[in-house]
Amino acid sequence: xxxxxxxxxxxxxxxxxxxxxxxxxxxxxxxxxxxxxxxxxxxxxxxxxxxxxxxxxxxxxxxxxxxxxxxxxxxxxxxxxxxxxxxxxxxxxxxxxxxxxxxxxxxxxxxxxxxxxxxxxxxxxxxxxxxxxxxxxxxxxxxxxxxxxxxxxxxxxxxxxxxxxxxxxxxxxxxxxxxxxxxxxxxxxxxxxxxxxxxxxxxxxxxxxxxxxxxxxxxxxxxxxxxxxxxxxxxxxxxxxxxxxxxxxxxxxxxxxxxxxxxxxxxxxxxxxxxxxxxxxxxxxxxxxxxxxxxxxxxxxxxxxxxxxxxxxxxxxxxxxxxxxxxxxxxxxxxxxxxxxxxxxxxxxxxxxxxxxxxxxxxxxxxxxxxxxxxxxxxxxxxxxxxxxxxxxxxxxxxxxxxxxxxxxxxxxxxxxxxxxxxxxxxxxxxxxxxxxxxxxxxxxxxxxxxxxxxxxxxxx
Numbered sequence: 504x505x506x507x508x509x510x511x512x513x514x515x516x517x518x519x520x521x522x523x524x525x526x527x528x529x530x531x532x533x534x535x536x537x538x539x540x541x542x543x544x545x546x547x548x549x550x551x552x553x554x555x556x557x558x559x560x561x562x563x564x565x566x567x568x569x570x571x572x573x574x575x576x577x578x579x580x581x582x583x584x585x586x587x588x589x590x591x592x593x594x595x596x597x598x599x600x601x602x603x604x605x606x607x608x609x610x611x612x613x614x615x616x617x618x619x620x621x622x623x624x625x626x627x628x629x630x631x632x633x634x635x636x637x638x639x640x641x642x643x644x645x646x647x648x649x650x651x652x653x654x655x656x657x658x659x660x661x662x663x664x665x666x667x668x669x670x671x672x673x674x675x676x677x678x679x680x681x682x683x684x685x686x687x688x689x690x691x692x693x694x695x696x697x698x699x700x701x702x703x704x705x706x707x708x709x710x711x712x713x714x715x716x717x718x719x720x721x722x723x724x725x726x727x728x729x730x731x732x733x734x735x736x737x738x739x740x741x742x743x744x745x746x747x748x749x750x751x752x753x754x755x756x757x758x759x760x761x762x763x764x765x766x767x768x769x770x771x772x773x774x775x776x777x778x779x780x781x782x783x784x785x786x787x788x789x790x791x792x793x794x795x796x797x798x799x800x801x802x803x804x805x806x807x808x809x810x811x812x813x814x815x816x817x818x819x820x821x822x823x824x825x826x827x828x829x830x831x832x833x834x835x836x837x838x839x840x841x842x843x844x845x846x847x848x849x850x851x852x853x854x855x856x857x858x859x860x861x862x863x864x865x866x867x868x869x870x871x872x873x874x875x876x877x878x879x880x881x882x883x884x885x886x887x888x889x890x891x892x893x894x895x896x897x898x899x900x901x902x903x904x905x906x907x908x909x910x911x912x913x914x915x916x917x918x919x920x921x922x923x924x925x926x927x928x929x930x931x932x933x934x935x936x937x938x939x940x941x942x943x944x945x946x947x948x949x950x951x952x953x954x955x956x957x958x959x960x961x962x963x964x
Contacts, residue, residue: 508638508642510912510913510916510917513638513639513642513643513912513916514843514908514909514912516633516636516637516638516639517633517634517636517639517905517908517909517912518633518847518905518908518909519636520632520633520636520639521629521630521632521633521901521904521905521908522901522905524629524632525897525901527555527632528625528628528629528632528900528901528904529625529896529900531551531552531555531624531625531628532621532622532624532625532893532896532899532900534551535548535551535552535616535620535621535624535625536607536616536621537607538609539599539608539609539612539614539615539616539621540597540598540599540612540614541598541599541600541601541612541614541656541658541659542597542598542653542654542655542656542657542658542659542663542677543568543569543570543598543653543654543663543666543671543672543677544570544598545570545597545598545653545654546570548570548597548598548624548651549565549570549571549572549597549651549653550565552572552595552597552624552627552628552651553565553572555628555631556572556574556628556631556649557574559574559631559632559635560635561574561575561576561631561635561649562574562575567681567684567686568652568653568654568672568677568680568681568684568686569653569666569671569672570597570653570654571597571650571651571652571653571677571681571686572597572650572651573648573649573650573651573686574631574648574649574650575590575646575647575648575649575689576631576634576635576640576646576647576648576649577640577646578640578641578642578643578644578645578646578647578915579641579642579643579644587919587923588644588645588646588919589645589646589691589692589914589915589919589922589923589926590645590646590647590648590689590690590691591645591646591647591648591690591691591692591693591694591911591914591915591922592647592648592650592687592690592691592692592693592694593627593630593631593634593647593648593649593650593693593694593695593907593911594623594627594650594651594652594693594694594695594865595620595623595624595625595626595627595628595650595651595652595695596618596620596623596624596651596652596653596655596677596695597620597624597651597652597653597654597677598618598620598653598654598655598656598677599614599615599616599617599618599620599656600614600615600616600617600618600656600658600887601613601614601615601658602615602617602887602888602889602891604889605617605888605889605891606889607892617884617886617887617888617889617891618655618656618698618886618887618891619697619698619699619882619886619891619893619899620655620698622696622698622699622879622881622882622893622899622900623695623696623697623698624651625896625899625900625904626696626879626900626903626904626907627649627650627651627695627904627907628649628904629900629901629903629904629905629907629908630649630904630907630908630911631647631649632904633904633905633908634647634908634911634912639912642916643911643912643915643916643919644915644916644917644918644919645914645915645919645922646689647911647915648689648690650681650686650690652677652678652681652864653677653680654675654676654677654680655676655677655678655863655864657675657676657715657717657788657826657827657862657864660675660717660719660786660824661719661770661784661786663675664719664822664824673943674825674942675717675824675825676826676827676864676867677864678864678865678867678868679825679827679864679867679938679942682867682868682871682935682938682939683939683942685935687868687871687872687935688935690872691872691873691922691926692833692836692872692873692874692875692914692922692925692926692929693865693868693872693873693874693875694836694840694874694875694907694910694911695865695874695875695876696876696877696878696879696903696906696907697863697876697877697878697879698878698879698881698882698893698899699878699879699880699881699882699884699886699891699899703880704848704852704880704881704895704898705852705853705854705880706844706848706852706853706854706877706878706879706880706898706902706903707853707854707855707856707857707877707878708837708840708841708844708853708854708855708856708875708877708878709832709834709837709841709855709856709877710830710832710855710856710857710858710859710876711792711829711830711831711832711856711857711858711859712829712830712858712859712860712861712862712863712865712866712876713762713764713790713791713792713829713830713858713859713860713861713862714790714791714792714793714794714797714826714827714828714829714862714866715764715788715789715790715791715797715826715827715862716788716789716797716798716801716823716824716825716826716945717786717787717788717789717823717824717825717826718785718786718787718788718789718801718804718808718821718822718823718824719784719785719786719821719822719824720743720746720767720784720785720786720787720808720819720820720821720822721782721783721784721785721819721820721959722739722740722742722743722782722783722784722785722811722812722817722818722819722820723739723781723782723817723818723819723820723955723958723959724736724737724738724739724742724779724780724781724782724783724815724816724817724818725737725779725781726774726778726779726781727778727779728777728778728779729776729777729778729779730777733779735779736779736781737779737781737815737816737817738779738780738815738817739773739780739781739782739783739815739817740769740772740773740780740783741811741814741815742783742811742812742814742815742817742819743769743772743783743785743811744811745810745811745814745815746767746785746807746808746810746811746812746819747767747807749806749807749810749811750765750767750804750807753765753803753804753807756803757800758796760792761791761792761793761796761800762790762791762792762858762860763789763790763791763796763800764788764789764790764791764860765787765788765789765790765800765804766787766788767785767786767787768785768786768787769783769784769785770784770785770786771783771784787804788826788862789801789804789826790860790861790862792829792858792860793829794828794829797826801823805821805949808821808951809951812951812952813951813952817955818950818951818952818955818956818958818959819950819951820948820949820950820959821948821949821950821951822946822947822948823945823946823947823948823949824945824946825941825942825943825945825946826862827862827863827864827866827867828866828867828869828870829866829869830859830862830863830865830866830869830874830876831866831869831874832856832869832874832875832876833869833873833874833875833925833929835873835921835924835925836873836874836875836910836925837875837877839910839913839914839921840875840877840906840907840910841853843905843906843909843910843913844877844902844903844906846906846909847902847905847906847909848880848898848902848906852880852898856877856878861886863876867938867942870931870932870933870938871931871932871933871934871935871938872926872929872931873925873926873929877903879898879899879900879902879903880895880898880899881893881894881895881896881897881898881899881900882894882895882899
């Protein structure tokens with residue numbers, strides 16, 4: 504065995520480098536915060552992240568799944584031929600959400616990082632600073648892939664379906680698309696720190712999250728003059744509102760243990776106020792703790808959409824889309840990270856994570872490889888809301904970056920013994936090829952009643 508610095512010394516080198524570059528890491532977070540972009544449109548954000556990683560001396564690849572960024576830092580024994588050399592992925596997410604009421608929302612798009620993804624990028628960048636610092640990387644056996652992934656927020660479904668029709672993407676979420684493209688084929692496990700799980704000064708490690716399926720729904724009715732002759736029309740908006748009422752009536756049938764959430768929005772309610780609405784569009788998620796509960800609830804929701812069409816004599820098209828799979832945590836990764844987070848923040852500021860009824864495409868990652876998705880602190884307000892903001896950048900950016908770097912060192916020091924053990928003992932639910940085939944199988948189109956199919960294809964959709 505080659506003699507070299509012990510793990511504690513490597514951790515000290517990494518964390519000292521992160522603290523020395525604190526202002527630079529905060530500047531990246533602030534830059535990203537000021538120019539939020541929605542999924543598959545994050546060109547400015549990707550450029551900033553790419554420049555940061557390039558300045559660390561890394562070779563950066565860009566344009567992955569349209570906007571993704573990836574840089575691999577190689578440890579010692581650089582020959583990539585050995586199958587025993589593990590690669591740890593340290594991830595951040597590029598995209599924002601729309602929250603027009605937020606004081607920092609983009610005045611044109613309404614986008615803002617009320618999701619905290621700017622903090623994720625700062626954590627990833629900070630970890631990169633620590634792990635590429637002199638005297639650290641060359642004592643690690645393996646590699647680290649720093650990846651900024653696009654489009655975690657599964658929004659603007661109509662826009663993404665258009666990208667899919669054009670062949671620009673196949674899957675509507677960033678990490679699923681990167682899995683399809685093979686960008687995770689050289690990665691053995693992934694870590695992503697999200698902002699603001701518990702709030703205040705408490706950080707959470709472990710836990711799980713809901714799966715979901717997505718639906719894009721269109722009602723086709725018949726136009727008529729809304730004042731002079733509404734009886735000649737078939738009101739597609741009434742079909743949609745009836746369907747939403749039916750979904751609300753279904754809620755008493757949802758088992759509380761399944762953590763079911765169904766939350767439709769109307770994205771198009773008609774064309775003109777004086778014309779009976781004949782083209783109405785909706786988007787919805789069907790979330791639940793297990794994939795089976797998602798599928799069972801999805802069937803109920805489809806009945807509600809069909810009922811709206813049946814009541815008004817309209818036609819409904821339901822496009823089922825693959826959403827995200829249930830998030831689970833690899834326990835050995837969680838134990839390593841928790842220990843390091845306690846060293847950084849103190850035991851009183853670290854708690855065990857519970858179940859989250861929101862969803863993330865880290866769930867898809869967890870189906871194919873070991874994954875860890877802890878939550879940092881240092882924020883106030885509620886995610887996706889107008890009061891969300893970072894108030895303690897050290898707890899939101901710096902401390903989590905230190906804990907990530909320390910965890911990667913634990914994994915890849917000592918001949919990468921711990922990383923190899925986690926990788927080789929993980930029983931993935933799917934191979935990556937099986938995952939891609941499963942996701943493709945979730946694209947389905949239903950028209951009800953079937954004789955209305957011609958009306959649904961008349962506008963070229």
